[in-house]
Amino acid sequence: xxxxxxxxxxxxxxxxxxxxxxxxxxxxxxxxxxxxxxxxxxxxxxxxxxxxxxxxxxxxxxxxxxxxxxxxxxxxxxxxxxxxxxxxxxxxxxxxxxxxxxxxxxxxxxxxxxxxxxxxxxxxxxxxxxxxxxxxxxxxxxxxxxxxxxxxxxxxxxxxxxxxxxxxxxxxxxxxxxxxxxxxxxxxxxxxxxxxxxxxxxxxxxxxxxxxxxxxxxxxxxxxxxxxxxxxxxxxxxxxxxxxxxxxxxxxxxxxxxxxxxxxxxxxxxxxxxxxxxxxxxxxxxxxxxxxxxxxxxxxxxxxxxxxxxxxxxxxxxxxxxxxxxxxxxxxxxxxxxxxxxxxxxxxxxxxxxxxxxxxxxxxxxxxxxxxxxxxxxxxxxxxxxxxxxxxxxxxxxxxxxxxxxxxxxxxxxxxxxxxxxxxxxxxxxxxxxxxxxxxxxxxxxxxxxxxxxxxxxxxxxxxxxx
Numbered sequence: 001x002x003x004x005x006x007x008x009x010x011x012x013x014x015x016x017x018x019x020x021x022x023x024x025x026x027x028x029x030x031x032x033x034x035x036x037x038x039x040x041x042x043x044x045x046x047x048x049x050x051x052x053x054x055x056x057x058x059x060x061x062x063x064x065x066x067x068x069x070x071x072x073x074x075x076x077x078x079x080x081x082x083x084x085x086x087x088x089x090x091x092x093x094x095x096x097x098x099x100x101x102x103x104x105x106x107x108x109x110x111x112x113x114x115x116x117x118x119x120x121x122x123x124x125x126x127x128x129x130x131x132x133x134x135x136x137x138x139x140x141x142x143x144x145x146x147x148x149x150x151x152x153x154x155x156x157x158x159x160x161x162x163x164x165x166x167x168x169x170x171x172x173x174x175x176x177x178x179x180x181x182x183x184x185x186x187x188x189x190x191x192x193x194x195x196x197x198x199x200x201x202x203x204x205x206x207x208x209x210x211x212x213x214x215x216x217x218x219x220x221x222x223x224x225x226x227x228x229x230x231x232x233x234x235x236x237x238x239x240x241x242x243x244x245x246x247x248x249x250x251x252x253x254x255x256x257x258x259x260x261x262x263x264x265x266x267x268x269x270x271x272x273x274x275x276x277x278x279x280x281x282x283x284x285x286x287x288x289x290x291x292x293x294x295x296x297x298x299x300x301x302x303x304x305x306x307x308x309x310x311x312x313x314x315x316x317x318x319x320x321x322x323x324x325x326x327x328x329x330x331x332x333x334x335x336x337x338x339x340x341x342x343x344x345x346x347x348x349x350x351x352x353x354x355x356x357x358x359x360x361x362x363x364x365x366x367x368x369x370x371x372x373x374x375x376x377x378x379x380x381x382x383x384x385x386x387x388x389x390x391x392x393x394x395x396x397x398x399x400x401x402x403x404x405x406x407x408x409x410x411x412x413x414x415x416x417x418x419x420x421x422x423x424x425x426x427x428x429x430x431x432x433x434x435x436x437x438x439x440x441x442x443x444x445x446x447x448x449x450x451x452x453x454x455x456x457x458x459x460x461x462x463x464x465x466x467x
Contacts, residue, residue, distance in 0.1 A: 029058030
């Protein structure tokens with residue numbers, strides 16, 4: 001009797017990954033794909049799986065490793081990843097957050113991610129890679145959806161991690177759980193090195209992974225993972241439909257920097273679609289904070305809903321923008337910030353100050369973080385590290401902002417230039433300063449200074465209301 005060939009352990013996983021790559025059109029024959037590998041189980045599995053599939057997919061594969069310089073002993077991880085590449089004949093790019101990309105030890109996850117992706121982009125541009133593959137798994141998807149629920153997200157947030165983002169970022173492992181990937185590595189006799197930061201309970205994602213999800217599985221809903229995945233699929237489907245509906249309401253360029261849409265068209269659709277139209281108009285104008293505070297967005301939607309024929313109104317938005325209605329149109333446009341001579345105001349303690357541009361800054365010192373969401377108009381700092389007196393002033397030559405979620409620092413003047421604020425009007429943009437450090441360019445961006453940690457018992461909240 002003829003003996004049937006035994007199927008390799010975890011062979012169905014490689015078939016599933018290939019199916020995801022093809023179904024989601026993550027890459028095309030001839031593409032150069034860069035796989036990000038940290039040495040952990042998910043990214044190690046990604047490296048091995050893509051190396052095995054590269055011939056069938058017709059792709060050229062390279063690997064990038066980034067040393068974040070956040071803990072000692074990272075040299076063996078780099079050496080291990082480099083060895084995996086050498087044995088598979090893959091081009092290895094070993095990088096580190098150093099020099100202009102350096103971040104201090106203990107930097108938050110957003111800052112590290114921003115710096116890491118900045119290096120990825122540099123390698124892709126220099127070496128001609130079209131795609132960046134990351135090892136996000138189905139388990140990451142579950143954690144992300146739950147984390148966003150806890151933060152009060154909308155439909156777009158519930159959709160979770162997309163398989164493809166901006167056509168260049170791909171996630172081939174979203175159909176695989178973390179446990180399946182580890183089983184695959186054991187079957188392939190491949191080890192991995194766990195990042196010690198994955199055990200830090202101060203990081204929200206780690207608390208969800210190590211505490212919240214195990215509690216829910218044990219005491220509330222054993223199938224909570226499947227339930228959250230179904231929710232993300234349903235939300236992604238709804239989000240796509242809403243975006244397509246919003247796209248049918250064509251917005252038009254107006255005079256200079258302006259977009260408008262007929263008010264009658266907006267009245268024919270529900271608020272969920274109107275919201276996406278407003279956001280698309282902001283993106284078209286390169287608004288520096290397209291995710292407006294919820295209160296402002298609610299005010300805009302309420303004005304649109306109750307507007308009658310011939311009604312006129314206008315509302316200032318952060319960053320030198322305005323929204324309003326006239327001639328039966330809803331519009332968003334750039335507007336000049338009122339010209340203003342350079343100014344300097346000393347802030348002795350909590351309270352509210354009035355600015356020369358007609359705006360206001362409110363400083364509140366509170367015993368803990370109320371979990372309110374930061375925005376271009378509101379920033380939070382560790383009150384134990386940022387002490388009064390502070391200073392609010394105009395931009396000065398040489399002012400730099402340490403980048404939040406990115407490497408190094410940026411000139412404040414360059415930030416305002418990128419936001420299309422004319423040179424003669426930049427003096428009216430308020431900077432919150434402590435000594436020589438720029439803490440916040442109000443209405444635009446905060447610095448990577450004194451972030452609020454989970455156990456912080458003193459939080460400085462600063463809110464900016466434009467004039």
